[in-house]
Amino acid sequence: MNVAVTMFSGGRGAAGIARGMLGTPGVGLSLVVNGYDNGLSTGALRRYLPGMLGPSDFRKNLLLHLDPADPAQAAAAAVLEQRLPGGTTPAGLTAVIEAIAARRGPFAALPEAAREAVTADLRVFARRLAAYPHGLDLADCALGNLVFAGAYLRLGRDFNAAVDACARTFGSPVRLLNVTNGENAFLAALRRDGSLLADEADIVAPQGPGVITDLFLLREPLGARRRAELEALPPAWTREVLGRERAEVTPSPRALEAIRDADLIVYGPGTPHSSLLPSYLTPGVADAVARSRAAAKVFVVNTRSDHDIRGLSAPDLVDRTLAYLGDPRNGRRLVTHVLSHRTSAPDAPAVPHGVLDRGEWAGARWVTADLEHPADPKHPGRPGLHHPERTAEALLAIRDEAALARAQ
Template sequence: MAPQQQAPWRVTMFGGGRGAASIARRLLATPGAALTLLINGYDNGLSTGALRRYLPGMLGPSDFRKNLLLHLDAGDPRLALLERRLPGGATPADLGRLIDELAAAGPGLEPIVRDLKVFAARLAARPDGLDLADCALGNLVLAGAYLRLDRDFNAAVRACAEMFGSPVALENVTGGENAYLAAVKADGTLLADEADIVGPQSAEPITGLFLLREPITGPLTGPLTGPLTGTELARRAATITPNPRALAALRDTDLIVYGPGTPHSSLLPSYLTPGVAEAIAGSRAAAKVFVVNLRDDHDSQGLTAADLVGRTLTYLRDPGNERGTVTHVLCHGRTLPPRAGLPGARWVAADLEDERRPGTHSGARTVEALAAVRAGTSLARAG
């Protein structure tokens, strides 16, 4: 049954920066569908990492910025503005002149200008420590909102969602505590931060993820034995709390979707959040669907769909799927892949790829498949 024929339904989807964007956009265009996106803020690469170092305590804003813009048409000037990156050699004075230009551009940009001014004031007071080169303007807007709202990251995300008129309920999965992601591979190699996790690496699989109070620097970096690495990283663990809004969205929803994306940075770390596994187990959702990636990322090379589903279940503390953490696995293709099978879950094969963008999910086809899963599950329960 096509989504347009469905009764109103709530969808709560775990995602990252762009992996699930086509699915989210299609859900926004689906009558009756209300979407909550659950994201983590552990991004620490390049200009995002530089911004986090400049503002200690702040999570990475990039994935939130990308999802705040999902509803904007390609011709919307706010989209180009917030995705605009400052050039190499940009100075605080250059940023100030740009803000003045935006302030003079006319109505509609006042909230953006306000928060950019907040950030610019901080930069004027402490000009050292941040290279503005390649910084996305939208990240600086989020940073300004973060400073304006007493360094409350989740409040900044909500304020920016309202600023941009986003119809998505975009929630950080945690309470906003600062944390840094690290990983260990099977041979004991340490991936010291999120940028290493998503970057080129050996074919050895990642076997452990850690959320740390502080970024790793100094002699801990580099190849180490597994036990030594695990013990030391566990000692440095950050204290994380759940975002109550995220837990409520998981409990009170019709469909939970474990969206596509970079597994070991965008998705699996979110499942480490206390309370998330319990909220999923107690959810009223008719179905809990794992959407398989269409291609490997650097961090998932050599891992099959079954492997990634298994890791999801392990991180959600339901390795045998006894609590029904995953009810369906949705994969692209005409036939099921080898090793398709999981206690308590049904594997579904469908044509999910966007023909115009190979390796990317077609939003229309994937949402249609999700709607069919939900409808079939609801009918089965009713029968």
């Protein structure tokens, strides 16, 4: 079996599914991701390097293949995940770089080629920090994000080239693709009550019961003064103003190619209003999905709700996806199947009994399966995640069935 799978993904929400696909012989996996993250230390890094997208979700996807039981891979994961402590100075960052170069501490088993690439890119960033020491607090910065930043600077501020370089450095078997050509843009949203969510960090944070109704990709981040001005306006005016400030982004040709050439397209789970729906706003994505050779285009329902989808049912989430793809009635068959966990938890997006009885929503076939990772006392965080092997198996079965029906 040789199956090309392309999945729209964020940072961790679809990680289990991705690992399940990577563990399936004959499957080639492409992940289409956006770079609009600007929370906490990632936001600080983006402010320090104007023009750079957020690397965090790309960094998280470089962990998918790394086995913590393997010393070399554990060392690579340490580079990607280690957070700099509070009070870290540029000299402190240099000390960390030298520890990597000298193979000390958690970096001791890092393979030679990765060690050379990591230290080279971190030194590029450290030189920038030495020249411009103000404007960035290194506290809680993920070391892997600084590797990305160094690659970004080294490669002439080409974000997509930095993604490719880091994927090579960490030996990723995934085809990791930014959905755009790397244009800088910032998220903002409006809720039904008219309240403004001024950035991606606001969108994914705990919030009240009002659902998000509008999502915007902006040319510039909303600073405190601009936010206050917008919050003083009636919601309809705010919506109009933000609509005039939309960023112009262009699609990555490689991402479009991965979508068109896929045998299976997966709309992965995650935080929709930050990780997924913004990707569907990219011009050309919907057309690529419509023209894809994929036999199945499957929406995977979250097994738990995120802060940004409180009050939305599973069919609501399908409708949001279709709306952001510009096909609200699914006339172009951009979603052919919906896959949800057989037994919904109380805090999962609800699946109405009528939908289950019909086995259909918006013209897409609704499929249920046992998808959730079982409770495990040794891993208390696992319930709520998709089981890697079972979910990959269910998705590939949908694809096989759809391909067979197409051939008849």
